[in-house]
Amino acid sequence: MSTAWIITSGKGGVGKSTFTACIALTMAREGRKVCIVDGDVGLRDQDALLGLENRIVFDLLDVAEGHCRLEQALISPENEPRLSLLPASQFARAKELRPGAFRRILVRLKQLYDVVLIDSPAGIERSLRGLLNEEINECLILSTPDDVCIRNAERTAGVLEQKGMPRPRLVVNRLDEALIRGGEMYAAATVAATLDLELLGEIPDDSFVYRATLTHQSLMDIDCEARSALHRIAHRMLDVPGTAPLPGYGTGTLPWYRRLFQPILKEVKRIDR
Numbered sequence: 008m009s010t011a012w013i014i015t016s017g018k019g020g021v022g023k024s025t026f027t028a029c030i031a032l033t034m035a036r037e038g039r040k041v042c043i044v045d046g047d048v049g050l051r052d053q054d055a056l057l058g059l060e061n062r063i064v065f066d067l068l069d070v071a072e073g074h075c076r077l078e079q080a081l082i083s084p085e086n087e088p089r090l091s092l093l094p095a096s097q098f099a100r101a102k103e104l105r106p107g108a109f110r111r112i113l114v115r116l117k118q119l120y121d122v123v124l125i126d127s128p129a130g131i132e133r134s135l136r137g138l139l140n141e142e143i144n145e146c147l148i149l150s151t152p153d154d155v156c157i158r159n160a161e162r163t164a165g166v167l168e169q170k171g172m173p174r175p176r177l178v179v180n181r182l183d184e185a186l187i188r189g190g191e192m193y194a195a196a197t198v199a200a201t202l203d204l205e206l207l208g209e210i211p212d213d214s215f216v217y218r219a220t221l222t223h224q225s226l227m228d229i230d231c232e233a234r235s236a237l238h239r240i241a242h243r244m245l246d247v248p249g250t251a252p253l254p255g256y257g258t259g260t261l262p263w264y265r266r267l268f269q270p271i272l273k274e275v276k277r278i279d280r
């Protein structure tokens with residue numbers, strides 16, 4: 008059975024595209040057939056992250072509008088035959104993608120791949136809504152541990168709920184253990200409790216993420232803390248037995264503003280390792 012995940016966030020720049028590329032690569036290297044759909048129409052990041060900029064011939068909109076067959080638009084990085092990308096259209100506007108056409112593309116992709124990862128725009132942008140349909144099995148919200156991002160993540164969770172999507176799971180990105188210890192940054196558990204979402208994982212802020220981009224390397228080829236965290240999250244997404252479980256959240260009933268102003272948890276939580 009194939010699983011389609013949509014990866015979204017409250018606001019832009021929280022690490023969705025980086026996260027999606029790294030998770031896809033991990034899953035593909037472990038034998039799954041994986042397809043990334045770059046749903047951030049107009050921005051187009053995934054081809055650069057996967058080193059595929061010069062390989063794009065057709066894109067998502069071309070497939071949606073019947074200008075080409077799906078298979079003609081799918082491209083794979085060298086040496087990663089199990090990983091494919093359906094690129095975004097760089098100059099198109101998101102509203103040009105018809106929801107019905109997108110749903111039909113997902114049906115096809117789920118026949119061809121074990122996992123489909125949709126790198127989507129932030130939830131506060133209307134374009135996210137057009138990507139939501141009943142072919143999506145899992146929703147993931149990525150958030151950084153700051154108030155603005157948490158508040159927008161709450162709104163995004165609301166959009167997903169309104170559209171009848173499965174309850175999203177949460178990954179908190181760019182955590183700094185020293186700041187958390189000093190009570191200056193929310194721990195991932197606090198963000199999860201605030202949003203009342205199940206925590207799927209937490210990723211440290213890691214300068215290797217930047218270095219990887221600079222040297223055109225995949226982060227998953229560099230031995231660093233962020234890679235280890237992403238590895239474990241990929242396993243949790245695949246339900247690999249033996250993956251360290253995280254504490255469960257998602258049962259509270261407090262309104263978001265009450266949860267937001269709970270005192271910061273000062274307990275020192277090691278970052279997902």
Ligand SMILES: Nc1ncnc2c1ncn2[C@@H]1O[C@H](COP(=O)(O)OP(=O)(O)O)[C@@H](O)[C@H]1O
Binds near residue numbers: 021181213220
């Ligand atoms: N864990 C991390 N540590 C350090 N930098 C990160 C981390 N995750 C993402 N980044 C950086 O944040 C920026 C935005 O990431 P990106 O994946 O493009 O976000 P989005 O797709 O949500 O807009 C990029 O420069 C990326 O390298």
Ligand SMILES: [Mg+2]
Binds near residue numbers: 025047
């Ligand atoms: Mg992006």
